[in-house]
Amino acid sequence: MTDIHIDKKKLIHLRRDLHRHPEVSGHEKETAKKISSFLREYHPDEITENLGGHGIAAIYHGTKPGKTVLIRCELDALPIPEVNTFAHRSEYEGVSHKCGHDGHMAMVAGLAMICHENRPEHGKVILLFQPAEENGEGAKKVLADKQWKKLEPDYVFALHNVPGFPAGQVVVKEHIFTPAVHSIIIALQGRTAHAGEPQKGINPAYAIAEIIEEFRTLVQPDMTSDDFCQVTPVHIRMGEKAYGISAGEGEIHFTIRCKDNDRMENMAKTAETIVKEIARRHGLKNAISWTQGFFANENHPQPTQWIREAATSEGFDLFEKDTPFGWGEDFGLFTRKYPGALFGLGAGEKTPALHNPDYDFPDDIIPTGIRMFHSLIQKVTAQQ
Known part of the structure; x- marks a missing residue:
């Protein structure tokens, strides 16, 4: 297991703050401000804002030339009223984080903390906070943005939490992951x-x-x-x-x-x-x-194998799925253009389903996602 420090308490605080203040696709202005403020505490070498709308890319350079790896998460919430009554429930009527994008953001924000302390020796790391995933517009607008030309990764990775699978289990499938x-x-x-x-x-x-x-x-x-x-x-x-x-x-x-x-x-x-x-x-x-x-998310063989290796080296339970998931994911536009892969991260067998009004992202899997992404960063930037 990789020896890295994860400030779980701070990331849970961020995640719950994001959950209280959700914004739907294309309107993630305040969410982006919170993320940008958090990222600046951890001094990326470059930060690109207003990418494809309200998107943000934080970039950490290695000391030597090498491959560029992009880790992507999503900024947007859903137009679904929340029925939960816990302290961090949505404060906005009719809008809530029912897909777990608040948790995905917390994981990638955690990577910024680690990249600040442990910059890669080779290559470059891009942490992308993408807008408007839920309506299928975000990836398209990010890739069409003129600011994207200076990013151009060699490999791309993302995850999605998946209720119905054991908490922390890594779910992998080569080729078609989502239709x-x-x-x-x-x-x-x-x-x-x-x-x-x-x-x-x-x-x-x-x-x-x-x-x-x-x-x-x-x-x-x-x-x-x-x-x-x-x-x-x-x-x-x-x-x-x-x-x-x-x-x-x-x-x-x-x-x-x-x-x-x-x-x-x-x-x-x-x-x-x-x-x-x-x-x-x-x-x-x-x-x-x-x-x-x-677009269908087509996982490439080598990045998928790196996911398997990362899960094994970190000691996580690995599950090989036989069939694609049934939901859509606009990360498919990234894997259409760049070698990469999307993987699932179990959110718990009894966790409410995605898009259910009582869903809430499980904080305990935040470190698992961070460790997986960090291991993938190491694997890609080690390529010469």
């Missing part, structure tokens, strides 16, 4: 009529019903299959609550998940074809838009 996810918004325009004479209008209800049924045939729920596809209706709106009017327009939203990016591209084309054909048959105009896209 590609994209959400489709389908708007249908017909013509209103009197509810007593619906034949004189064009009501989208039957087209919506057909689209739901056709999309249902696309589902292949077996995560072990390369053809895995999950299509989930998430929102429907049609007409008005006016009982004398036959609706003349409607809108339906789905989230589509596929195992890899090529499959998602093909499924998107299929979905659009289905919508256009059904709309045509019913005499409806259609408008299709896509939102909150997440």
